[in-house]
Amino acid sequence: MPTLKDLLAHGTDADAAISAPGRPPLTHGGLRAQIGATLERLNALGLGRNDRVAIVLDNGPEMASCFIACASGVASAPLNPAYRADEFEFYLSDLNARALIVARGSSSPAIEVAAKLGVPVLDLVVAEGAPAGAFTLEPRTAIAAAAAAAPGYAQEGDVSMVLHTSGTTSRPKIVPLSQGNLAASARHIAATLQFTARDCGLNIMPLFHIHGLIAGVLAPLTAGSQVFCTPGFNALKFFGWMDEARPTWYTAVPTMHQTILARAAKNADVIARHPLRFIRSSSSSIPPQVIRELEEVFKAPLIEAYGMTEATHQMCSNPLPPAARKPGTVGRAAGPEVAIMAEDGSLLPAGETGEIVIRGPNVTAGYESNPKANAEAFTNGWFRTGDQGVMDAEGYVSITGRLKEIINRGGEKISPREVDEILMDHPAVAQVVCFGMPHPKLGEEVAACVVLREGAQATERELQEFVGQRAADFKVPKKILFMPEIPKGATGKLQRIGLAAKLGLT
Template sequence: MSLDNQTPPEGTIREWLDARAEAGGRAVVFPETGDELSWTALREGALGFARSLTARGVAKGESVAIIAPNSHEALCAFYGAAYGGFRAVMINLAAGRDAIAYALEHSEARFAYVHPDCNDLFAAAAGEGMTSLPLGGDDEEAALHDVAPTDHALLMYTSGTTGRPKGVVHSHASLLAGGWTTAVAHRLAPQDRGFCVLPIYHINGLCVTVMGSLVSGGSLAMTGRFSASQFWAQAGAAEVTWFSVVPTIISHLLHGKGEPDAECRARLRFGRSASSALAVETQQAFEARFDVPIIETMGLTETAAQILSNPLPPEPRKIGSPGVAYGCEVQIQDGEGHEVPRGEDGEIVVRGPNVMVEYLKNPEATEGTFRDGWLRTGDVARMDGDGYVFVTGRLKELIIKGGENIAPREVDEALYTHPDVVEAAAFARTCTRYGETVEAAVRVCDGSQLDPAQLIEICRDRLGPFKTPDKVHFMAELPKGPSGKIQRLKLADILPPA
């Protein structure tokens, strides 16, 4: 099976994994241990888990929980669940016991693969009747269910920052399309090796890197977690040609002491940023220091990751934009569902083969997210004459001060202009005079002598007094979701008012 730049992949994950196994070669290397996993071994591990599930009477389409950090076991369990015709429930290990318990209960999973490192977490969160299964067993004769492209393959829960987590359902077809949008945008080829440092229980790690390598026929280097001190050494040792990270990781690498060696730097085609907006100053400083181009992108759990990407050099990248649509259609629409003129603000909507099937057991939320076949993202943006999208904020994150909309990203960008700022997030604070006013939280690099008043003055100079934060809070760490995205909506609750 080969990559077609114009047509989404056909078939099922089972068929694609079989094809990669028959072709042979390395699927994953693990720089922390030096271990390797061939496509053949990955398929055999998946097949063993699939058979053990069918032998225990697990029905086609039934949820199977996977509770594991990045590892060869997690990959075999995910692929095994999909291979066997089941719905893989990727459990977010960073979500906390209550959220994990909710996901396990809501998904109605009876069986789970539990990595040894997660036994205590499983014991604390799992309800009665849930059974932990090993990856393999003595079930060689167990017959597999038939699998079709439209069958459910993945259930992944949103972070639930504004309410109960929603269970996003993807089919074999939409997951493969998610890997395809990445492969097409970044021109991934069999000789490429991606660097997976983001957890595969998040859609970025799963679809961009795992599905991207399956569809393109390339390989992966995978670590259990991101390490700023080891990143460049691991990237060099594993001979990666690209990596996918989030803005906070880019900022930590920029402010860290490590450097890629000459061979690593020459081998890297690009780094990829997603999950939240990347500050212009951070991107420019990173590229100047490391001589590695950063491709800013945008995606959602509901779209199997990527919907927008900047082109690879030498095609034009527009710094500050997550780029143009690849493999799907993107519009900017008003509140009535009409496309707005180029250059005007509206909501990003998307439709295409990578869009989710539904929110599990939540028809009201599903119906509210779709309008006339378009999935509403909740992101406010404008599109320029070349089709590049410029995101100004989230509908739920807009700061409305005295009836005027203030995009938090404007304030973030001003704060990031100071080289000592590692993380920054503006947020709304309830105010009796204006309804809402602006505050901000920042993390600065170790040893910095930066004063909040200096940052306020920078904002006043760049943005004017109306958009300038009344107070800038210094924090050791800003709250983040599992993808590394800063959760600005939590800041007003955990920080004292000005």
């Protein structure tokens, strides 16, 4: 089984690997040298394979190269730079971090927390005029370090990335991902999207999240492609970046795609100048109406994929043309084996609804120090995703809902996604998220947050009648909130669980 070192050897020395706005690019040869030098530095500071190194850096080329370097020889633990001190204390303690990497000059609350916990802080230093992604590491204070117990590049079974689940309903769980998991996932995604050295991806995804790290950065680099690393999603700058990067593709979550669409008409010339080979969407479901609009505007296929942290991102994907894309599905198995499981653990035939389960080389071996969660998550060697779905005769998977998100209205089970898609057909609706709100007698009732299109108008009653003409009465939202934007989690994903409490509907 190849390691990241093996996969990252594919890029031609002189070809650009990592680029960024207004910066000279780092070549594939330069990236390999950067990884080697970083690991030597970490090993000299006593940090080796399986040691947890937390990374708190803003989006950009150094975050990308630092993650890849750490994942190649220690256990990288990227954390959201927007966390508060209490959150950093939880994560650094829970991870048992051996070091924390921050940008020189950073005043992140993580630094004070690290000092309190006795975790050494390493400054990431970028020299004036350095290529995008080139850096050195300097300890903030002297470290009395012995040589690393396990130096050098990671082997297949070593833990190479540690992330936490989002923990919307419970304490976040630690997901250790091995070198083998990362390498397998990078290969699966590179094969699905047919990356070559001619490709350039415009990365707008956050790099503390599995989607951006694996699909946005690691997979294309293993195929010798270039990645243009932005400071994070900014709709006002997106088309300017397109002109500078001249990308062949980008990946994003649906809310980002919808924001890009809203500005696309004014940037038709930029889109025409830089025809994309494809657009990718993942992390939450994208309404078929938005797929249609994106494909019309960009004249490129939209490839919807399905991923999760425990699978090192990708599980299913719609294929590139000429194979069939089926809007409304997340495509076919694209890496691991995928099946539909009944409540009793048996596997269901095509056309029957159950829980989506996976197994394969990209799937975590299990949550860390959490036997209860592992007993619930694995059945007969299959990992249970927690998503409800159905597979058709050709192997295309449709997600019918998150099992925990299914609204139980007095025994009637309602998939919030179904109501989302009906509301998205209303001409005044730009974005929507349906969710369950508490009800004293029924247990739960349907509610919705709606963002209207610019200049459009609609009333709660009008939208309720619109849904009522297309679905049973019990599926009609009893409460519709009109908002300027949909409340989202840190990675831009819509989070139905806990939304009622967040909006004061409890």
